[in-house]
Amino acid sequence: MLFAPVPVWASGVCAGLHTAGSRHVVYVPDNPLSHVLRKLRGDYTDVRTTLATREEEAFGIASGLYLGGVRPTVMLQSSGLGNSLNALTSLIVPYQIPMLIVISMRGDEGEWNAAQVPMGRAVRAICDAIGLPWAIAASPESTAETVQLVGQTAFGTRIPGVCLLPRRITVPPAKGVAR
Amino acid sequence: MTRLEATRALVTAIGDDAKTPIIASLGHPAYDLFAVRDRPANFYTWGSMGLASSIGLGLAMAQPDLRVFVLDGDGSLLMNLGSLATIGWVKPANLVVVVWDNGEYGTTGGQDTATKHGADLEAAARAMGFSATTTARTDAELSAALIRARTDAGPWMIVAKVQETAPAGKPPLDCVFIKQRFMAAIGHPEAGTS
Numbered sequence: 001m002l003f004a005p006v007p008v009w010a011s012g013v014c015a016g017l018h019t020a021g022s023r024h025v026v027y028v029p030d031n032p033l034s035h036v037l038r039k040l041r042g043d044y045t046d047v048r049t050t051l052a053t054r055e056e057e058a059f060g061i062a063s064g065l066y067l068g069g070v071r072p073t074v075m076l077q078s079s080g081l082g083n084s085l086n087a088l089t090s091l092i093v094p095y096q097i098p099m100l101i102v103i104s105m106r107g108d109e110g111e112w113n114a115a116q117v118p119m120g121r122a123v124r125a126i127c128d129a130i131g132l133p134w135a136i137a138a139s140p141e142s143t144a145e146t147v148q149l150v151g152q153t154a155f156g157t158r159i160p161g162v163c164l165l166p167r168r169i170t171v172p173p174a175k176g177v178a179r
Numbered sequence: 180m181t182r183l184e185a186t187r188a189l190v191t192a193i194g195d196d197a198k199t200p201i202i203a204s205l206g207h208p209a210y211d212l213f214a215v216r217d218r219p220a221n222f223y224t225w226g227s228m229g230l231a232s233s234i235g236l237g238l239a240m241a242q243p244d245l246r247v248f249v250l251d252g253d254g255s256l257l258m259n260l261g262s263l264a265t266i267g268w269v270k271p272a273n274l275v276v277v278v279w280d281n282g283e284y285g286t287t288g289g290q291d292t293a294t295k296h297g298a299d300l301e302a303a304a305r306a307m308g309f310s311a312t313t314t315a316r317t318d319a320e321l322s323a324a325l326i327r328a329r330t331d332a333g334p335w336m337i338v339a340k341v342q343e344t345a346p347a348g349k350p351p352l353d354c355v356f357i358k359q360r361f362m363a364a365i366g367h368p369e370a371g372t373s
Contacts, residue, residue: 024240050240050269052233053261060230061265064202064237067222067358068245069367072237090226091234095354155370 006042009169010035012143013102014044016163019144020151022073022100024048024065026058030077032104032170055080059087063097071155073100078107078123078164079116088160089130096158100151101132103164110167127162134162140169180318182279182341186211186250188318189277192325193248200238200365203250203350204231206286208279210346212250219364223350223357229258232266232276239271239334245365246273246329253280253294260303263336267308272332276304277325277339285343304336312336 013036017025023046027033040047052058055076062072076084081103091097106113107120127134135150137143147163154161180188190212193199202222203209209223224231235249256262256278266274282295294300301314310333315321321339328335351357362369 026237048240050265053264054259056230057233057259057261057265060227060233060259060262061237061240063230064234064239065241066237067200067234067362067367068238068241068365069362070237070241087227087230091224091230094226095358097358 006035006039007140009137009140009143009165011039012140013147013165014039015144016147017073017100017102017151018044018047019148020071020100021155022047022071022151024050024070025073025075026050026052026062026065027075028052028055028058028077028080030104032165033075033077036075055083056087059084059092062099063091066097066099071100073102073151075102076104078103078105078120081123081126082119085126085130088132092160093131097160098154098158099160100147100154101160101162102147103162104170105164105166108167110171110173123164132160132162134164136164136166137169143169180321180339180341181344182207182281183211183215183344183347184318185279185321185339185341186215188321189248189250189325190216192322192329198365199246199248200361201248201250202231202235202238204228204252204255206252207343207346208250208252209350210348213350214346214348217350219360221350222361225352225354229255231255232262233259235274235276236262236266236269236271239274240269242365242367243271243273246275249274249276251276251278252285253278253282253300254284254292256300257293257298263304263307263309266334267304270308270310271334272310274333275328275335275337277337279341280338281341281343283343289343301336301338309334309336314338314340316340
């Protein structure tokens, strides 16, 4: 597992955020995102990564990075969006602090854990409600383009942008009979 | 000392260095900073309670040549104690976290905070790996700590025991104005604004 190849979708996320000019990723990890982190650390030595204890804290750190002239990316699992709302609505949106937000989805197609479903189902409605544009990566091969475009739009318009990575991409369905 | 007197000591210690950033927590810490000296390199938050030290950490990583001051409150820091662990891990030598510890939620009506009942924020910062920590109970102790913190390696945690007083002013309300003025003042104007 340690030497398993990095999935296409994860390499695409790295390429996309790098092309969008982001050089610092603040994150709270989840299982799929570990592939992105592995690729970043192996192949993108100019991208710094910082682990936050909580998603709201990650958004605070990313805001400080932007104030200092760095284009930040925040990576989190969809469950952490709930932890982030005060930072998003009372700092990042009103101060127009742009960042690229990459969300690894739970609770969508392929989910097995009922505790992940309510927030997973609510992610898009929450983003709409607080004024964050979002886009869904359509395939493993298109994550690079989607992440890049979301990032470019965010940093150009100063409106943070969200790229959703659905579970059917990050955790491909197992072949054979379902458990 | 009152929080206003402590704020004067901070502004005096920073002096005329127009590029030194101060990230101020919302409410009374920001109000007093504005009242003592409004300067473009003050970043006044109007929300996001608890995140001042996180914003400071991000800025300190982005700009290692700037000495970044964070002005937090005890109630606010208690809302985001995980930040101490992250700062202790990253160990930015240029970050100075100053906490106005009045033992109460001064902006919301004076309810007790946990620091009035034993919580020790300096000890917490030390336990989380801050390089330099102190608790100041007088103007003189605070000024001495701030002068050291301007040059000695951090991350610093300076807890100042202060008395709550009614704030004497309110910062500008336009968040984008605060941000753009701040970024220009610290030498990194926002793209498209200059």
